[in-house]
Amino acid sequence: MAGLNLNYFIYLLQGAGWTVILSALAFVFGGAAGFLVMLARISRIAAVNRIAMFYVQVIQGIPLLIIIFIIYFGLGILGISMPPLVAAGLALTVYCSAFLGEIWRGSVDAVPRTQTEAAESLALTRWQTLRDVIIPQAAKIATPPTVGFLVQVLKSTSLVSVIGFIELTRAAQVINNTVFQPFTIFGVAGLLYFALCYPLSLWSRVLERRLNVGRR
Amino acid sequence: MPRWADGATELRYQLEFSSLLPHWPEFLAGAWTTIQFTFLATVLGLIIGILGAIARDSRVGWLRFVTGAYVELVRNTPFLIQIFFLFFGLASMGLRMPIFVAAVLAMVINVGAYTTEIVRAGIESVHPSQIEAAESLGLSTFQIYRDIIIGPALERVYPSLTSQFTLMMLMSSVTSQVSAEELTGAANNIQSITFRSMETYLVVGLLYLTLTLLLQVGFWALGQALFPRRRRLGTPL
Numbered sequence: 001m002a003g004l005n006l007n008y009f010i011y012l013l014q015g016a017g018w019t020v021i022l023s024a025l026a027f028v029f030g031g032a033a034g035f036l037v038m039l040a041r042i043s044r045i046a047a048v049n050r051i052a053m054f055y056v057q058v059i060q061g062i063p064l065l066i067i068i069f070i071i072y073f074g075l076g077i078l079g080i081s082m083p084p085l086v087a088a089g090l091a092l093t094v095y096c097s098a099f100l101g102e103i104w105r106g107s108v109d110a111v112p113r114t115q116t117e118a119a120e121s122l123a124l125t126r127w128q129t130l131r132d133v134i135i136p137q138a139a140k141i142a143t144p145p146t147v148g149f150l151v152q153v154l155k156s157t158s159l160v161s162v163i164g165f166i167e168l169t170r171a172a173q174v175i176n177n178t179v180f181q182p183f184t185i186f187g188v189a190g191l192l193y194f195a196l197c198y199p200l201s202l203w204s205r206v207l208e209r210r211l212n213v214g215r216r
Numbered sequence: 217m218p219r220w221a222d223g224a225t226e227l228r229y230q231l232e233f234s235s236l237l238p239h240w241p242e243f244l245a246g247a248w249t250t251i252q253f254t255f256l257a258t259v260l261g262l263i264i265g266i267l268g269a270i271a272r273d274s275r276v277g278w279l280r281f282v283t284g285a286y287v288e289l290v291r292n293t294p295f296l297i298q299i300f301f302l303f304f305g306l307a308s309m310g311l312r313m314p315i316f317v318a319a320v321l322a323m324v325i326n327v328g329a330y331t332t333e334i335v336r337a338g339i340e341s342v343h344p345s346q347i348e349a350a351e352s353l354g355l356s357t358f359q360i361y362r363d364i365i366i367g368p369a370l371e372r373v374y375p376s377l378t379s380q381f382t383l384m385m386l387m388s389s390v391t392s393q394v395s396a397e398e399l400t401g402a403a404n405n406i407q408s409i410t411f412r413s414m415e416t417y418l419v420v421g422l423l424y425l426t427l428t429l430l431l432q433v434g435f436w437a438l439g440q441a442l443f444p445r446r447r448r449l450g451t452p453l
Contacts, residue, residue, distance in 0.1 A: 066420055
């Protein structure tokens with residue numbers, strides 16, 4: 001492991017810390033926005049529905065890298081000078097909102113129609129139906145894919161290294177530029193990502209198995 | 217100046233796309249490279265995926281372990297790290313390959329792992345009685361896979377496969393970070409010449425969106441041609 005001394009390793013760990021922070025931000029804000037996307041996608045107002053569908057199509061049809069560039073330069077044009085963390089967080093929020101919105105819409109759709117009909121025959125309002133009947137059941141279905149998507153979020157934070165935000169990937173690049181030991185440096189960085197992602201992958205799989213047992 | 221613009225003097229930026237016009241051949245060349253990357257990675261990735269899925273269910277212990285490790289390692293690390301590891305790593309060992317080859321190789325390794333998992337789910341969905349029937353007819357393992365399992369397995373997971381390949385097309389943009397001259401790489405060059413970064417990336421975003429739609433339509437048509445049962449019944453299997 002020549003080339004990777006303790007200082008470098010600590011630097012990588014700090015980068016990994018930022019990766020986690022950024023992922024958490026993206027997941028929280030992206031989740032909030034994604035919830036709105038989901039609401040819009042199941043809305044009975046056709047226009048709202050179509051706008052949300054268009055939004056999801058556009059975001060899912062453009063590489064995250066390009067979204068990052070557009071938001072980064074877009075903020076610059078608006079004359080707003082922001083720390084890279086904000087541009088990075090914003091880009092990831094937009095990205096997450098589209099994917100989480102679709103995942104959650106799928107889960108809401110997976111709740112049997114009879115549940116909605118029963119709630120309606122009890123004279124619950126649409127909002128009550130959603131809050132007390134549909135969402136609790138949909139949340140159960142949505143948990144495994146949502147945890148699985150967290151892995152996606154963690155990995156996609158590596159792309160904000162292109163706008164100079166020093167997270168794990170950028171930290172690895174910086175170190176590699178001085179010592180040029182790519183196999184070691186990127187190998188260790190990869191293992192750190194793996195250490196973050198793999199438990200989540202396993203957890204998602206366990207949740208899914210448990211869900212399928214419950215519904216058998 | 218309208219009243220709302222008072223004090224917002226920074227907002228004078230005007231989007232101007234005309235300076236990008238002379239660069240349209242570069243945009244097109246980039247898009248063409250992206251299409252080539254996607255085509256090669258789809259075909260090779262599918263082959264790896266099928267072989268990987270078979271290996272993951274094999275009776276040979278170490279083969280199962282190796283494919284399992286491959287799938288988990290690739291799926292739990294970012295593509296960018298994989299590219300850096302491969303590209304700079306091999307270069308540091310004195311092994312230099314054309315960037316086109318390196319980019320396609322990285323994409324194939326990456327998408328192969330996802331395809332392995334998807335195809336495996338398809339294989340598991342083939343009913344055991346089908347395989348038992350084939351065995352009682354005296355078909356060899358190779359024949360069983362080729363004639364009995366793979367077809368229906370692929371048919372069942374076709375939607376997941378195509379969305380994975382679409383994601384891979386989008387992901388190919390990341391290869392620009394090791395200076396592959398695909399669509400994003402072309403955009404990086406053009407914006408550094410014209411200083412019109414916002415416009416460049418908006419145009420490129422639109423081009424990717426077009427590619428995504430074309431790909432989705434193409435996969436849909438291919439599915440209709442490959443799986444007539446789906447077309448006739450309207451449902452898979």
